[in-house]
Amino acid sequence: MTGGAAPPDAAAAAHAFLAGGGELGARIRAHDWEATPLGPPAAWPAALKTLVAVMLGSRQPMFVAWGPERIMLYNDGYAPLCGARHPAALGMPFRVVWFDILADVGPILDRAYAGEATQMDDIAFVMHRNGYPEETHFAFSYTPVRDETGAVAGMFCTCDETTGRVQAERRQAFRLALEQRLRDLNDPRAIMAAAAEALGRHLACDRAGYCEIDPDGAHVSVVGEWCAPGVPGLASRQRVRDYDAAIATELRAGRAVAFADALADPLTAAAAGALAAAGIRAAILVPLVKAGRLAAVLYANSRMPRRWTAEEQALAAEVAERTWAAGERARAEAALRASEARWHGLFRNMHEGFALCEMVHDPAGRPVDFRYLEVNAAWESLTGLPAAAVVGRLVSEAIPGIEPFWIETYAQVVETGEPARFERRLASLERWFQVLAYRTEPGRFAALFLDVSERKQAEERQALLAREVDHRAKNALAVVQSVLRLTRAPDLKGYVRTVEGRVAALARAQTLLAGDRWHGADLRCLLEGELTPFLGGQRVTLQGPQVALPALAAQPIAMAVHELATNAVKHGALSVPEGRLSVSWTLRPGAARLLCLRWAEAGGPPVAGPPARHGFGSRMLDGTVRGQLGGAVSLAWESGGLVCELQLPLDGRMDRRQTGRAQ
Template sequence: MSGLILMIASDVRDRQNHSVGRHGLWAMDDQRASMLQSTSECALLFQQFDWASSPLGPVDGWSPELRTLVDVTMNSLQPMLIVWGPEQIILYNDGYARMCGNRHPGGFGHPFRDLWYDIWDQVDPIISAAYAGHGTSMDDIEFIMHRNGFPEETHFAFSYTPVRDPTGAVLGMFCACTETTADVRLRREQVSERERLLRIFELSPAATAALTGPNHVFDFANAAFAAMIGDRDVIGRPAAEALPALAQAGLITSLDAVYRSGMPLTAHAMPLMLETDSAHTRGKRLIDLICQPMRDPSGAMAGILLQTQDVTEQLAEEEHRNLLARELAHRLKNQLAMVQAIVSQTLRSAGDITSARRALGDRLAVLGAAHDMIIKGGANTSTMAEVVAQMTQVHDDKLAPRIQVDGPPLRIAARPTLSLSLILHELATNASKYGALSVPSGRVQLNWDLSGPNRDRVEISWTEHAGPPVAMPQADGTGSKLIKAGLSGTQDCQVEIAFHPMGLHCRICADLKGFESEH
């Protein structure tokens, strides 16, 4: 820059020596009127300024270097600043004036330090380096300025260039600069917006990931997504490499189609073989999926936002609820048969009509309570003894009980309570119709206890004795399906039904944690 300035200044000096006319850069007959072609605010301010009383002196005595820089500065649209002489007097154009705030026009033609006194501790080393012959260039420098009467954070890109005379002595400094405060604020807002969105996605209960580029590279994955895939490290890796299960399910082809077309994709209950824990245990999961295309500011495809939800347990629970609903419908159809069995059993053991009426009313009331529990789904935690007692009051005889029960105190959560109540009533109903309770000599043994090496499982046993011969049915009815479905709310429930000639035996074994508490 200094070399260019010297070349221009030399040309001006030669033209002055040949008496350039009124239309030259610095015509001698009216220096300030003809030196500038610009009519900007700062150019007019320059023409009106009393330079004779300034340390720079009258304009006709200025060096060619300073005249050249003033002409370049006043005719430039880019903010420019000149600092000249040992007193560091400043001249600037309209672009730089806007950066001065309410300190313009007071700073024009005065020492540089007077203009930027509040940030002088930062500016002084840079201007001192320029006067020492060392240029400085920065893409971003931050100042806390009071240029408008209040503190504000500002940012600038600039270069300070020493200006020398033909002997090499430094005469002053020239600066071309740009205020970047608005750009910095915009970048911060964009970063802040991105961080805010990332926080929203991170807290989202839906498993969310961002894929970038045509190879679908993982750029972000929230905690829910990491948990769904077994906390595997996927960031920075293409989807096909990070999660081979996606390719096996044909999902990579679908992602390619979304990226090419820009059209979203949704899928429900997509089966995926996923490693769902840190031990890389693979299991089939059912996934709801939304693939939403993402575009850059120009509108071009940038990536895909992937939102997923593991609905395996939800769908299993829905199926279980449907099974219970079907069973409820089945049981309602058999109400007359149940009532008939209750009436027959009551009348058979009653001594007179009055006691028969009382016992029959009690048992029908218990039957109604059992159905209330089924419909409500077990609103409160029950005990094993309460559920069993409810069943025996409906199906057994108080005076001559034929269902023998035995087991320790156990709590049952709401969901297992509903399932167990249905199962026991189903077993008792079948026993009343076809099994041990259908004949006077028949008996049932109902036991429950804790089992397993850590006593972390509950085992329930229903065994019929002295009833009519039983045989395995040709096909499972809705009641059998309900029994085999096991206890809702438990993670690991096993049901075994054996049709022995001497009587039916049913064994139910489930995890104690799911049996006793909701989770």
């Protein structure tokens, strides 16, 4: 042969270096490279071919910039770093793709083309890769690549985005600093002001503070506000009706509100004028609902549109609760200090119980009892014992069976002169008391006390909740143990990746449950949390009513959704960009509510029929839906993709079934 097209075998061999590589491998093979300065792949220099082959074979984020135009090629690991600029970034000059950070990274690229390698463990950029400014952090190395003549023809980069880790470290440092600062404060208003300032500076917003809601719900009072330099504060007192009822409804229901632009968000459309007048274009509003009433709102706002990340919203909610707890602690301590001051007044006017007593000793001088000399009306009320039956009598006579602790403690106060403050249950009266005892004169002491039985009962309920959380955590560990035992993979990396995905599904469900104090989990939130990590631009539709899943059903359902999503990424609709997924559900009312959930894939690779064998996912679906939840599962491999239908009972019998299995 003297001309014409190369034989098919020769053409395939010329492009063999482009084999594999997942999505980017396919995109590179399909790209019109003849329209770029690089030309057809068969004619690429050997060094470029080698680099591209290495890059496509690696899971680590990598890219190559080649030629004078510094044309970019990258792999699947690097694609998420491009944000919305992928896939258009493929085959484009570096300066076009990263125009927004060129001032920072351009000189480093220039040095690589000059023959100088660079490695950086952390570098920060403000990127607009997703259409909004975001702070990002990276670790990377730039390595110059030379051609056969020894001249630098391009640059090879391995990198890793560390934004999540850096921001997590910052948030942890913020929490520790805030905790230390609040610990030193004992005034609730000062605590609010300190927390607002810390949050405002950390989020780099324009204004942060608290609104306390009057008991009538008609007015709010701004307290503890922090403003950035040059930013005016909000009016100290405002009317709730000046803002839209939709926002107030969300807050009264205990749901936080976050909007990026008051002029564009449907929730704030009716209140856009009032918000603009207050200098609020974007905001986070965290409600504090106490005893069934909206008591306060923590706010952080910006005068310009701003996208709030999920981490920022979660941190604001955490600060709101932590500040409230610190304020309650300060109020409690202030109340105790005030009560201690009142103890020096006329004891008969006190609300606290008061008793003046003298120690009684045996012939050897050992303290063995004490006698009541005087008690006030509050003492009678708190103990339920009339003063006439107590004054002048020994405690062993007035309260038969009293524990030795009381006599021993009061004897030590009399002997040493050191006051004693403690909480103790008086078994004979079946009540808890908070007591302050101090010596009044030789041989005598006074005791001030409050009945704290209700608080102690609340603490016992809290301890019971903690034990319940521990029980659920052990159940989760048992599930993890089963996942580790049953997971199969062709190699260690695949095994680790599969296990990490399944454990992450459990962790996300655990987080939802913890956010609702283990009462349950919202189905839509659970689906969003489980599907988001698997999406690469595919369309996903979620449609159905609000459903509160029972606590013991959340993790099994999360695992089931995770396995369906994993299968869709490997073999189904989520394995191709044009794939689509629809998840819909209905709730049949009645004495035994039934959740009907339909998972339908479309646009994926053609489906020939059911798989030859059932893997972990199929066994897990069957064991979870039928075995644990007492439901039904139906799988259909239609031509357009997998259709899975689940029926799950949401009544008390599910909880009893799961509890029995866990135990």
